[in-house]
Amino acid sequence: MNALFDFLESNADAAIKTLDELVRIQTHVPPGENYGKVMELAARKLRELDFEVEIIRMPRELFEKKNPRLSHLAAERVNLSAKLNVGAPKTLLINTHLDVVPASANWSVPPFEVTLRDGRIFGRGVADSKGGVSALLTVLSAMKELGVKPAYNLNIALTTDEEMGPYSGLCHLADIGKLEADYFLSMDGDSDDITIASNGNVDWQIDVFGKSYHSGSSFLGVNAIEKSVPIMSELLELKAKVELRRSKVPASTAISRKTGIDTLMPVLNITIINAGVKQNIVPDKCTMKGDRRYIPEEKFGDVCKEMNAALSRVREKHPDIDFKLSCDDIYAPLLTDMNHPWIKEVKRVAGEVAGRDVRLAGAQGSLDVAYAVKVTGLPACCFGIGRRTESNAHADDENIWVEDLVMYMKFLAKLLIDKAA
Numbered sequence: 001m002n003a004l005f006d007f008l009e010s011n012a013d014a015a016i017k018t019l020d021e022l023v024r025i026q027t028h029v030p031p032g033e034n035y036g037k038v039m040e041l042a043a044r045k046l047r048e049l050d051f052e053v054e055i056i057r058m059p060r061e062l063f064e065k066k067n068p069r070l071s072h073l074a075a076e077r078v079n080l081s082a083k084l085n086v087g088a089p090k091t092l093l094i095n096t097h098l099d100v101v102p103a104s105a106n107w108s109v110p111p112f113e114v115t116l117r118d119g120r121i122f123g124r125g126v127a128d129s130k131g132g133v134s135a136l137l138t139v140l141s142a143m144k145e146l147g148v149k150p151a152y153n154l155n156i157a158l159t160t161d162e163e164m165g166p167y168s169g170l171c172h173l174a175d176i177g178k179l180e181a182d183y184f185l186s187m188d189g190d191s192d193d194i195t196i197a198s199n200g201n202v203d204w205q206i207d208v209f210g211k212s213y214h215s216g217s218s219f220l221g222v223n224a225i226e227k228s229v230p231i232m233s234e235l236l237e238l239k240a241k242v243e244l245r246r247s248k249v250p251a252s253t254a255i256s257r258k259t260g261i262d263t264l265m266p267v268l269n270i271t272i273i274n275a276g277v278k279q280n281i282v283p284d285k286c287t288m289k290g291d292r293r294y295i296p297e298e299k300f301g302d303v304c305k306e307m308n309a310a311l312s313r314v315r316e317k318h319p320d321i322d323f324k325l326s327c328d329d330i331y332a333p334l335l336t337d338m339n340h341p342w343i344k345e346v347k348r349v350a351g352e353v354a355g356r357d358v359r360l361a362g363a364q365g366s367l368d369v370a371y372a373v374k375v376t377g378l379p380a381c382c383f384g385i386g387r388r389t390e391s392n393a394h395a396d397d398e399n400i401w402v403e404d405l406v407m408y409m410k411f412l413a414k415l416l417i418d419k420a421a
C-alpha cells in the first residue's frame with residue numbers, strides 16, 4: 001500500500017491533467033451538449049485499463065417521457081458502463097456524474113479549464129463531480145502500472161443529467177440492469193461526511209381558477225390570485241407542522257454546525273407563483289408550485305394524503321375556490337443501514353486516509369442514487385472529493401484542494417485493495 005500511496009502522491013499532476021481534460025469538455029446542463037465527447041474520453045482511458053466499455057444512449061422517447069419538462073434539450077443523453085472482472089467473489093459499483101451546472105460570468109478564472117492557485121484547483125465540476133472521476137482513473141492506472149489487483153470486480157457507471165433529473169442516466173442504467181454489484185460507492189457529494197441517507201422529493205402544483213374581466217369592474221370576474229391566498233395560508237400552516245418532524249438519521253456536519261439541527265428534517269416550500277398578464281386584467285389562473293422534501297421515515301403516499309387533507313380544509317372553509325392539486329414523485333428517500341459491513345468499511349477507510357472520524361450522515365437534498373438503490377437494493381453510500389462549505393459546488397469559482405485530490409486517490413486505492421468483511 002505504501003508504494004502505491006507514494007506513487008499517487010508523486011502523480012497528483014497526472015490526476016490534475018486528466019481533470020483538466022474533463023473540465024475542458026463543456027458538459028453543463030442545460031443544455032448538456034457534449035456528453036458524447038466526455039464519455040468517449042473516459043471510454044478510451046478505461047479501455048486502456050482493460051475495462052469492457054459500453055456507451056449507452058438513453059432513447060429519445062424514454063428521455064422525453066420520463067422528463068416531460070426537458071424535451072427542449074435536443075442533444076443525445078450519453079452514459080457509460082465499464083466492467084473489469086478480476087475473478088473476485090464480490091463486485092463493487094462505482095458511480096458519479098459527468099454533467100455539471102452552468103458557469104456564470106462572475107468567475108475569477110476561466111471556468112472550463114483547470115487553474116491552480118494557492119494549493120487549490122479551480123474549474124467547473126472539479127468538486128461536483130469530475131474530480132472523483134479523474135482520481136479514479138489515476139488510481140486505476142497507478143494500480144495497473146504497479147501490478148496491484150483490486151479486491152473486487154469493478155462496475156463503473158459514469159452518467160449524465162444528474163444536475164437536471166428527475167430521470168438521469170443513472171436511473172436509466174438501473175432500469176436496464178447495468179448496475180449489478182454487491183456494494184455501491186457514489187463519488188457524488190462532499191468529503192465532510194459519508195452520506196448514507198437522503199430526503200425524498202415530491203414536486204407539487206396547484207392550479208387556482210378564476211374568471212378574467214376588466215379590472216375596472218373586477219367584482220364581475222374572479223381573481224385567481226386573491227383566491228390563492230387562503231390556499232397559501234393553509235400550506236404555511238401545514239409547513240409549520242411538517243417542519244417540526246425529525247428523522248432518526250443524523251444531519252450533515254455542515255448543517256448541524258450552522259443551525260444546531262442535528263437530524264434530517266422534512267420541509268415544505270412554495271417556490272413558484274405564476275399569474276396575471278396586465279394590471280388592468282383580472283387574472284383567470286394562478287399556478288403555485290413547490291416541493292416537499294420528505295424524510296426516510298415518511299412515505300410518498302402519506303405526503304400526498306397530507307397535502308390533500310390540507311386542501312380539503314380550504315374547500316370546506318371556501319367552497320367558492322376552484323382549484324386542482326397534483327403531486328409528482330421525483331426521488332424516493334435513501335436510507336442505508338449504518339451497520340452494514342460495506343458502510344463500516346467505507347467509514348474505516350475514509351477515516352484512515354482523512355485522519356479524522358468521518359461521520360455517517362443524511363442529506364437534506366435528494367439524489368438519483370436513491371432511485372438506483374430503490375431498483376437494485378444495493379448497500380450504498382456517497383463520499384466525494386470537495387468540501388461542503390469551501391468548494392463552491394454550483395457556485396462561482398468551484399474548487400478543490402490539491403491535498404484533497406491526493407487524499408481522495410488514497411481513499412479509492414485503499415478501498416479497492418483492502419477487502420471488505
Ligand SMILES: [Zn+2]
Pocket residue numbers: 097128129162188189
Ligand atoms: Zn453532483
